[in-house]
Amino acid sequence: MMVMRWRRKEPDREFTSFRLDCEERVRALRLPPGELTIQSLLDHLGERFGRPIHLVPLALPPGSPDGMWVSAEERDFIAFEERLAPIHQRQVILHEIGHFVCDHEAAPVMTPEATRLLLPSLDPELVQRVLGREHAHSPAEREAEFIGSLLGRQIGSWTTQRVWEVPPEAAELAARLSALERPARERDER
Numbered sequence: 223m224m225v226m227r228w229r230r231k232e233p234d235r236e237f238t239s240f241r242l243d244c245e246e247r248v249r250a251l252r253l254p255p256g257e258l259t260i261q262s263l264l265d266h267l268g269e270r271f272g273r274p275i276h277l278v279p280l281a282l283p284p285g286s287p288d289g290m291w292v293s294a295e296e297r298d299f300i301a302f303e304e305r306l307a308p309i310h311q312r313q314v315i316l317h318e319i320g321h322f323v324c325d326h327e328a329a330p331v332m333t334p335e336a337t338r339l340l341l342p343s344l345d346p347e348l349v350q351r352v353l354g355r356e357h358a359h360s361p362a363e364r365e366a367e368f369i370g371s372l373l374g375r376q377i378g379s380w381t382t383q384r385v386w387e388v389p390p391e392a393a394e395l396a397a398r399l400s401a402l403e404r405p406a407r408e409r410d411e412r
């Protein structure tokens with residue numbers, strides 16, 4: 223008779239260290255007790271870091287990321303694809319909050335001159351921050367995703383809101399990002 227024996231796998235020390243570091247980052251946020259909403263989390267983080275954070279729902283162009291954190295001089299924006307399912311929107315927003323919490327920097331992908339040439343209507347610095355994000359399997363992306371998941375454990379049910387209002391502070395950003403959706407020729411014909 224053959225008997226299967228299962229060998230106990232050794233703990234992954236690298237992942238354990240990563241998990242503990244992420245959990246400590248979330249603990250350091252001193253989130254209020256009880257169930258949070260996305261908005262109450264953003265309000266808390268805005269107060270804690272001294273910078274308001276605004277959600278910006280957009281119909282993003284094909285091939286673009288589903289979300290992006292944009293840090294302006296005095297405030298931050300989390301733009302996300304408004305056509306995603308609500309549960310997916312939630313995870314995208316939490317992932318971008320993870321980048322905010324970790325203060326991840328974008329790696330340059332184009333020179334400012336190339337950015338001005340290819341995307342003349344957008345601020346080159348903004349393009350660098352948005353397009354410079356690392357690949358999905360990079361340590362920063364893994365960290366943002368894990369922290370977003372940890373924060374998600376403390377968030378109550380997601381909104382059923384299907385239409386999002388763009389706050390006045392984000393109107394210019396929304397217009398710039400929306401301009402990427404249509405070729406310049408179409409915009410000029412209007």
